[in-house]
Amino acid sequence: MFDLRYRNSIRVFINAFLLLFILASCNSKKIEVDKIVSAAKIYTSNSNFDVAESMAIKDGKIIAIGSLDDIKSAYKSTEKIEHTGFIYPGFIDAHSHFYGYGLTLNRVDLRNTFSMNEVVLKTVEFSKTTSEFWVTGRGWDQTDWIEKSSPNNIMLNAYFPDRPVIIKRVDGHAAIANAKALELAGITPNTRVDGGEIEVIGGRLSGLITDNAMSLVDDVIPEPSLDSKIAALVKADKKCIAAGLTSVTDAGLDLNTILLIDSLQQSGDLKLRFYIMCNPTEENFAYFEKNGMISNPRLQVSSFKLYADGALGSRGARLKAPYCDQTSYSGVWVTNPTKIDSLIDRIDNLGFQVNTHCIGDSANKKVLEIYSKYLGGKNDRRWRIEHAQVVTPADRYYYSNFSIIPSVQPTHATSDMPWAEKRLCSNRLEGAYAYKSLLEQNDYLPLGTDFPVEDISPLKTYFAAVYRQNSKNKPLGGFLPNESLTSKQAILGMTYWAAKANFMENNIGSLEPGKIADYIILDTDIYTEKYMLTTQVKEVFIDGVSVKN
Structure with a gap:
């Protein structure tokens, strides 16, 4: 009886050992990666516009992408992340003015203003917060103004008689410059410039300048x-x-x-x-x-x-x-x-x-x-x-x-x-x-x-x-x-x-094997949801590393 129990124990031990060995053997055949990432949907932006569930990442690059089962069966990692949200390739802006945008963050922001009076008052308030001699800003749009008047520098001249001011239209192709700024730039009613306009009304500079004419003022603003x-x-x-x-x-x-x-x-x-x-x-x-x-x-x-x-x-x-x-x-x-x-x-x-x-x-x-x-x-x-x-x-x-x-x-x-x-x-x-x-x-x-x-x-x-x-x-x-x-x-x-x-x-540009792991996590599936403007960007990854605070 004792012998039988002993032999059964040995058999259970051997079977357990063999099972562990088999599992270990199978796992040893898996490829080690830095992380395995999964989400409800991963939009790849590849040539077929495939939607995946998981991807394996190593050294900042995508090693494989596909179903969760396929990735787990072929790859192993100590870092397995299941995101609650939807993964898209990192978005790319194909046309912007990044440096100019950075500079505007330290200038008066005149977007969402609805009159020349509001533009000027906002500029005045901003001027109290900066020690810079020149007051600069951007963002006004006369087409948004309640009163469709033509932009001019009359109010700016009154508030800033001795301090130069130039505030640019939202598109950066027109500006209002006060009299002091025009004086420092050497602009008179007789000044002409190719590829730009200097508005003169009744023999007087209105302060409105466009395109290449703006460079005359920009050139005298300290770097x-x-x-x-x-x-x-x-x-x-x-x-x-x-x-x-x-x-x-x-x-x-x-x-x-x-x-x-x-x-x-x-x-x-x-x-x-x-x-x-x-x-x-x-x-x-x-x-x-x-x-x-x-x-x-x-x-x-x-x-x-x-x-x-x-x-x-x-x-x-x-x-x-x-x-x-x-x-x-x-x-x-x-x-x-x-x-x-x-x-x-x-x-x-x-x-x-x-x-x-x-x-x-x-x-x-x-x-x-x-x-x-x-x-x-x-x-x-x-x-x-x-x-x-x-x-x-x-x-x-x-x-x-x-x-x-x-x-x-x-x-x-x-x-x-x-x-x-x-x-x-x-x-x-x-x-x-x-x-x-x-x-x-x-x-x-x-x-x-x-x-x-x-x-x-x-x-x-x-x-x-x-x-x-x-x-x-x-x-x-x-x-x-x-x-x-x-x-x-x-x-x-x-x-x-x-x-x-x-x-x-x-x-x-796409999430594919061999490409850099730049991707974002959104809380909404914008591909299917029309009312998606409240979507939150939950995380941003560059080279497979989270960079969004």
Whole structure:
């Protein structure tokens, strides 16, 4: 009896040992990774737009992605995270002014003001908080004012007789400068400048200046200190990450700021990835002709930014026919077409991308013609038209025939909709904010915000692209709804397509094996939920590491 019990005990022990051995053996065949991440849905933005449940991450890169069972059966990790929420690739803003946005965080914010009086009083209150001699700000929009008066500097002169003030319109293409600022800039009623307007009424400067005329004032404002620049960049970095961005585009920087961003990335002070367009300065040309482009997983500098015209809101966009609400005026050439051609020739010889700001239908047509001369046909050079805001339908073929990328900002449509028809008349609206039609030209369309012109939020970009409504869910049915994008197209526009337009798609833009683990956790499935503007960004990961406080 004792023998039988002994033999049974031995048998149980042996079976248990064999089971442990088998389990250990199976587990030893699994690949060790840094972490296994899972969620209800993981939107990959890959070519099939697959939705997964889990992914394995090692050394900041995605090793595998698929079902939870498949990942668990093939990989092991001491860190297994089950997120309550929905995972999307880190959002990419394909067109913004990141550095400029950072600077505005330390200037008077004039957004959501509804009269010239409110603009001035807000400027006065801000001036009490800064020791800087110059008072600067941005964000007013006269189309939002209850009284549709023309902006002028009369009140600014009264409140600031001896202190220079310049406050820019929300789009950055117009400004109000007080008398002191105009005096320091040497601007008189007789001053003229190509590609800009200096308004004179009754022989007196009104203070309203546009486009290139603003540079006369900007040039006499002292440069921010290095510490101020760094503080602005770091603050903007944190704001972007909090909004769900992991990569941003800065549409036009000088060399010293480009190199500063590079150094701050290397020191770890900036977490975001950057695609930077160079301003067409001699300093930039000389540096990149000597050193070539910068291209690494954190920073891509391989393009130049040109300006063809101004903005529609300030009537600086260059139109084929006059403005409907100012019938003697067709806008400005910020850069003369002959000069644009010569700059493109230089950029082309450098092997860099050409990205040109074009708002009006005349500016778009002229630059498309110039591009076509250099590109010759279909190609993979990815030259871009930034904004492509008003494009005559008959001119769209340039995009497809010459592989030109329209880079658009959906919230421009919903911000401009109250007055766009007044500027363009109904007959020209067919070619305006035509995102679906532009997408059809090359089957991809990068989306951005143009912040600080628009709100920094990529969620508002998505909502405007899909539903063609503003954050107040207006208008009912959407603005020009036939040009809306699908949910899938909008997500791709803020992920893979944005990365592709930036020559960064081999590293980011989708969640696929071999790519960098940049992803975000949202508390709402924006792909299926229309009323998604209350969505919270729960976490943001760059290189697989959480970076959102």
